[in-house]
Amino acid sequence: MNVTIYTKDLCGYCDMAKATLDRMGVKYETKNLGTDITREELLEILPNARTMPQIVISNQVIGGYQELIKYIENTGFNGTGHSLG
Numbered sequence: 001m002n003v004t005i006y007t008k009d010l011c012g013y014c015d016m017a018k019a020t021l022d023r024m025g026v027k028y029e030t031k032n033l034g035t036d037i038t039r040e041e042l043l044e045i046l047p048n049a050r051t052m053p054q055i056v057i058s059n060q061v062i063g064g065y066q067e068l069i070k071y072i073e074n075t076g077f078n079g080t081g082h083s084l085g
Contacts, residue, residue: 001057001058001079002029002056002057002058002059003021003026003027003028003029003055003056003057003058003079004028004029004030004031004055004056005017005018005021005028005029005030005031005053005054005055005056006031006033006037006042006045006046006049006052006053006054006055006056007030007031007032007033007052007053008032008033008034008052008053009032009034011052011053013051013052013053013064013065013066014052014053014065016065017053017055017064017065017068018030018053020065020068020069020072021068021079024072024078024079025079026078026079027079033052042054046061048061051064052064053065055067055068057071057077
């Protein structure tokens with residue numbers, strides 16, 4: 001299961017998303033806007049991205065931090081490919 005977080009510096013929601021996944025023990029790749037990826041490259045990958053972070057799990061665009069929390073609650077996602085329930 002691949003998890004990628006597109007993030008930027010000084011982003012509270014980015015930090016909260018990473019902390020949530022860290023607490024769950026989920027391994028993820030971080031791509032930092034301006035360091036690892038340009039805005040143009042980000043918009044090629046995620047043309048509807050308007051906020052940060054942008055979280056992608058197994059090629060499915062989840063969205064931002066609040067969408068991540070809803071995704072976890074609705075699917076039982078635990079990062080292993082198995083549900084929490």
